[in-house]
Amino acid sequence: MHSPATSHPPTDDVSTTQHYFTRQPEVSSKPGIATLALPDGIFRFTTDTGVFSHAAIDAGTRFLLQHAPAVPLSGDVLDLGCGYGPVAVVWGARKPEATVWAVDTNQRALELTAANAAAAGCANVTTSQPDDVPSQIRFAAIYANPPIRIGKGALRSMLITWLDRLLPGGAAYLVVHRHLGADSLTRWLTSSGYSTQRERSSKGYRLLCVQAAAEPSVNVDQPRHHVEDEKGLR
Numbered sequence: 512m513h514s515p516a517t518s519h520p521p522t523d524d525v526s527t528t529q530h531y532f533t534r535q536p537e538v539s540s541k542p543g544i545a546t547l548a549l550p551d552g553i554f555r556f557t558t559d560t561g562v563f564s565h566a567a568i569d570a571g572t573r574f575l576l577q578h579a580p581a582v583p584l585s586g587d588v589l590d591l592g593c594g595y596g597p598v599a600v601v602w603g604a605r606k607p608e609a610t611v612w613a614v615d616t617n618q619r620a621l622e623l624t625a626a627n628a629a630a631a632g633c634a635n636v637t638t639s640q641p642d643d644v645p646s647q648i649r650f651a652a653i654y655a656n657p658p659i660r661i662g663k664g665a666l667r668s669m670l671i672t673w674l675d676r677l678l679p680g681g682a683a684y685l686v687v688h689r690h691l692g693a694d695s696l697t698r699w700l701t702s703s704g705y706s707t708q709r710e711r712s713s714k715g716y717r718l719l720c721v722q723a724a725a726e727p728s729v730n731v732d733q734p735r736h737h738v739e740d741e742k743g744l745r
């Protein structure tokens with residue numbers, strides 16, 4: 512039986528999170544606290560304005576952290592679009608032997624994640640702008656509540672770039688709401704060479720498992736598969 516996600520609609524909604532992906536938020540700082548209770552622990556995060564879902568843990572993020580499996584992790588793991596760090600910190604705590612890369616374009620988000628990881632005692636979490644992750648790093652797993660609002664083309668390009676950095680046999684676990692295009696994204700990823708299954712679904716949230724491509728690209732700057740547009744998809 513699937514545990515239900517806790518709220519609806521998703522907080523990745525432009526009306527409530529406008530410009531959460533701004534590189535340098537100009538909105539004045541107003542720190543807050545978000546608490547996340549999971550079966551394996553209670554986590555507290557410092558949040559701030561200008562960062563995704565700063566008032567409370569996003570329901571999709573909670574769903575991801577409740578249900579995404581822990582693949583055997585002793586290497587590098589990516590939190591793609593870390594925000595204030597719930598995904599990176601929880602995986603950092605769950606897998607102390609792993610190195611968790613917390614990547615975001617929003618500088619305020621990166622600073623919050625670094626502070627939250629330090630507060631949680633997770634020395635294995637490293638924050639980084641996307642372009643600053645060393646190019647030789649390959650990931651055992653990727654976990655993400657991806658930034659749908661950056662637009663379809665930018666989202667797809669971002670996903671392909673990082674999916675091509677999965678180790679053979681690795682997988683990405685994405686949470687996407689059906690109202691934000693989860694099902695069309697699933698079809699597009701599969702048609703682009705990344706086999707994608709819906710692992711779970713609750714209250715419109717889809718937990719997607721995206722497999723590493725059978726033949727990983729040797730050059731992440733030039734991904735093999737990039738279906739620019741697919742008729743009928745959002």
Ligand SMILES: C[S@@+](CC[C@H](N)C(=O)[O-])C[C@H]1O[C@@H](n2cnc3c(N)ncnc32)[C@H](O)[C@@H]1O
Binds near residue numbers: 523594597658
């Ligand atoms: C939906 S939010 C999820 C944040 C956090 N993981 C959570 O669950 O609360 C997506 C995040 O992706 C970030 N983002 C936007 N464009 C990005 C890019 N090109 N590369 C990495 N992160 C990006 C946004 O700034 C935002 O923090």
